[in-house]
Amino acid sequence: MRELEFDGIVIGAGPNGLTTAGYLAKAGLKVAVLERRYEIGGGLATENLLLPGMLVDSHAIYHMMVEYAPPMRDFELETRYDLQWIYPDVQVVMPFKDGTYLALYKDPEKSAKSIAKFSEKDAEAFRNFVQWSDEAMDIFLAPASYVNPLPSIEQAAKLENHPATKWDDELTGYTPKQIVDAWFENDKVRALFLYLATMWGLDYDLEGLGYLVPLMINRGWHFRLSRMGSHHVAHLLGKYISENGSRVISGCVIKRIVIENGEAKGVELDDGTIIRAKKFVCSGLNPHQTFYEYVGKEYLSPELITRLDQWHYSEMSFFTVHLALTEVPQFTAIKNDPELANALIYVVGYESEQDLVDHFEASKRGELHDGGFNCCFPSIHDPIRVHRKAGSEVKHIGLISMECAPYNLKDGGAISWNQKRRSYAERCKKILEKYAPNMNEKTILWDYIGTPLDTENKFPDMKNGCFKQGAYLPLQMGYMRPNEYCGQHDTPIKNLYMCGACTHSGGMITYGPGFNAAEKIAEDLGIQKWWPEPRGVKEAREAGLF
Template sequence: MSRQFDAIIIGAGHNGLTCACYLARAGLKVLVLEQSHTIGGMTVTEEITLPGFKSDLHAFGYQFANLSPVPKELNLSAHGFELIWPNINYSHVFPDGGFIAMHRSLEETVRSIGRYSKKDGETWRRLAGQFVEQKDQITRWMNSPPASLTAATLQLAQMPHGMDEYRFELQSTRSWVAEQFEADETRLFIATFASHASVSPDDVGGAHLAWLFTSLIQAVGNRVVRGGMHNLPLALAAYLRSKGGQIRTGARVNKIVVKDNRAVGVRLVDGEEIGVKQIVASNADPRQLIVDFLGPEHIDANLISKMQQYEWGDAYMAIYLALDGPLNYLAGADADRSAYVHPTPPTLDYLSSVYTECRGGLLPAAPLVLMCNDSAIDPDRAPVGKNVMKLVVNNVPYDIKGDATGKIHGRTWDAAKEAYADHLIDLITKTYVPNLRDRILRRVVHSPVDMERAIPSAVRGTVTHGAFLPYQSGAQRPLPGLGQYRMPVPNVYLCGSGSHPGGGVSMAPGRNSAQVILAALQGNDIAS
């Protein structure tokens, strides 16, 4: 084999780079291998529409990462990393021109909700306060290896109100918001954020996710990386190189080479083999690691069978827009000053119908479209006087079996995506943003299939390395027995979003896995 390294990391997404940074900081000689032409994975910024219009291809909001110690521990600000905290974190707009906004100020959020229900405003004050009280505990939970199911259950049982917490963790969003809020608009304002993780109003566990997302954003912001989300992995890469780490792009791994039940290197698709002395960690999705990189020659058939049953969640579609100026929302200027905008009718039944259509294989007639106001928050992402926006279409089928719009004839994504994008832009223009279509200079549409072609870990057009389900979370993520970042081959680890605490930009899987790896190298076991 060619050059020897102490550790090889497969995948230069933000979690893979985070893991690599901590291993290099501990003195290991680290190589990161990335199959794409650039680092970043789901945290990439490119001029995909027109020159000068910088679009975050996937992640835009910096939310759970606000609880991460990584930027401070690695001094990422010294490597060009900087955050913007918008005055309006997100807005929910309705067809009648009404809206609710999540302001940076809790008092302003309470007033915004109060336009529909003063009681709901005070309820939100209480719920937001609960997050502040629990923030340190949540931060520790996120940035530590997960407790075993037995330990977590025992902890719940010993809490004064443990069974209430148990119910809340499994409660559907619909059930919970009906208990907490009286106005349909408030219920949508809070509930919709669970849809960012493909959790419907009627799915188990949606309540806790909706509260966690929204209360966290109220407390620490729906921040944006100045200059584009790509500046996060670029800062991590700069730190890694400062510690002697190396990165190779255009280097796709085909197999982890195993001898005597230990990884001794990796083989690239072109046949090159690279040796490793101690550790291989994968930032790819867990199916690639278990089924492809290791495979049946090193993994028990029963475990491979369980991995084949792993649930991925609903697919996504993205529409990238270069705009000839600002948008005029029916809801008013505050919407254009929001990092995110959720445009929907004011009923949970609407949101449920989207999931029914999507999971039945239909192109939804009016899916939830997350409108990301990239340049409204970070003006340098677009030329002066222009704007850049991304529309993230949540909950579309990977395999198209039919069409709820009555307009789309294609049954493959390559045939259907442009017509479906036309339908969605017409819908938003007619219902929420009258000048949207006229402002478009150029658009680029990425279907779920396009996403998977570009990033193999975007399995079936998903972005979280596995659905958020109670049996795919904590120490059960990705599978029971694999929830502590360790694989059956003793020196192979999972460091990506298929491990605790899951998808999104948090840097936690990368940092947590590095803790486990370094403890193992030192002869300690920190798993709970």
């Protein structure tokens, strides 16, 4: 039996696991990051899934917290390494069949002018929202992503200490739809902002998480693409870990987490290899994998088992269609505005707020609805994504991305996606064609389809295709993510920690769970932190918010 030994082990080389390992490796620990797949990065996946020479982001594509995420600065990924972010001036365009459109820009004032074409009152409401949400982001919402959370009642009391956080906290009991409807009067404007509020997994009629709505909408004009694809971020994180004396080991099928005398001591691989951990084991997997599959119920208290049994995954996930194109789309509604042809994201298929609500309701019933989605054409912004032979008629790549596709279909359950994927992809293409008539069988030469079931099969930690490793619900957030026993990234098992999206601050590639786990492990081990506090944390603490 082969044995290896490290100071610590991180299970899973997704963005959070790589983040945790990077901080601790630079702090002087010898860390092994164990990854089941043969490519690191988890959701930071860029693959050749279409024709040769065409690179597509098969999971995460829009990066929403770049300016706040600590690893970007602390690991010097943009200065010492070659990470480049693409931040288009036109962020989101929502075209309508009547020839009108809404556009969101990096410059909020330009966005307000677009909104004013529909409603002057909504334009002014948007300006006010930008002011309040920017302040809430800087003083609390972003910094809170990179500190270990307080118990909910204690945190709520502290939010009274600042006008922006008090404003945000007062939204908690309302649904995203109620909040959007209170802010805006025009139906099309409501459709756009409700889409932004819900595109990352908030249900439109869910009460108790209204404080997240300003964050979700605010990020709607802060999206970036990673030059050369999202996987390039993972590649650089892995390089950083290796350069700091630690290892990323792929192809590791884990059999169990080794528990001795109530303490995590390492892992055993499926081939019998034992990898010892002198100081810690940190899991980037979901709670059920970590505790039920790899630890075992015999080591868990009845109270923890009860809470684990209550953990819920989202019932909706991604349905994607990647496109190999001969030309870029020509959207009818924006044909007279060339600047909008370079938008990052187009939201199509929703002519009203009710259209979006109807789509959600159909998905809840397990029905494949002819609703809407967002689409992106990355090669417009990053030509390196398409590297074809001279004379090739394929010039661009495109993406249709629907975040509210049902995992379990009404007729046949999840497995029936295998029979319905092609027909649904064709229906989505027809919807795109209604807004961009040149997107048709003559210009779309190839495609690659991804379903919620595919997401689960590819990434087993994303149960039900849930890219956040657990639904966003009032009792599954903050200090209760994944539960009160593990809400600080440590667990009841000594030296076992968690760093996946099932922990605070959740999913969407914010790097928050990985950073927070590194903070907790360093504190418990008495390791001097070489890194500064994240942006805004000091100011939030001085304001009495933490």
